[in-house]
Amino acid sequence: MTQVRKRRPPATPKQAAGYCGPVDDSLDPVLFKALSDPTRKSLIACIAKCGRGCSVGEVAECCSVDFSVVSRHLALLARSGVLEAKKEGRTMYYRVRYAELCRSLRSLADALEECCPQAGAKGGACSNGKCC
Amino acid sequence: MTQVRKRRPPATPKQAAGYCGPVDDSLDPVLFKALSDPTRKSLIACIAKCGRGCSVGEVAECCSVDFSVVSRHLALLARSGVLEAKKEGRTMYYRVRYAELCRSLRSLADALEECCPQAGAKGGACSNGKCC
């Protein structure tokens, strides 16, 4: 029961660096956090379907949450690189950054495949008994 | 490259319920939420670099958080479809579900491109003044 729980493992040099292959470079928590909220999902899908720049008011008509909530979500998505904001007069237009977003997603997929033993053929980088 | 993507179902009740094109089908908040935490990122990168199934203990040595935290994160990642769990004796091995993960990511990238006015050529689906 009260087994001597292994205290925090001593830091290794690799741990200090924290680098763990190409996946580290491509997996951006900020981006995926932006994509992880259902409300934001519907906003993105709305603008994507629209295929053009949409104003905050237009997007707000798509969903049931408060106007201010939509404004905040769109600003966050722009900060995360998912959307691009452009102000025209008093209207703020948001559009999806298709190219950049697709590149990020495919980049992560490529990085994962590079690690995959079956496909990448260079998997199993560590054979020291420990992981990383 | 140009694979045959499922076309957007025309004017179904689903649309009234907030359906907004192929992006809706591919953008899974649960998956992206799993990928949105920095600690989980390092765990995934660790296992990915390893290229094989890793035990909880092995992975725990990679990062500075408590053993129990690693256990919970790995279980969550398995529930989200990022990892696959296999128990052997008293050891639990987790490995990355490369194929499924890559498919999900590329599927979203494809869906976005399908909406992109430049590439997909079918953008601007809504011209009614309102968005969606």
Place this chain on the structure above:
DNA sequence: TGCGTACTTGCGTCATGGTGCAAGTATTGG
């Protein structure tokens, strides 16, 4: 300059989630 439109921001509330510790379960070996 005053007013209406379009959006942003401050604030309080509430739910979710990440964390560590301790205790619990499951499996193996002596």
Place this chain on the structure above:
DNA sequence: CCAATACTTGCACCATGACGCAAGTACGCA
């Protein structure tokens, strides 16, 4: 059967974040 190993779970704590309301700011127009 007992003890050790490997992992899971209950609990409390605290930070983050999503939300609505209301007030504030920015811009265009008469």
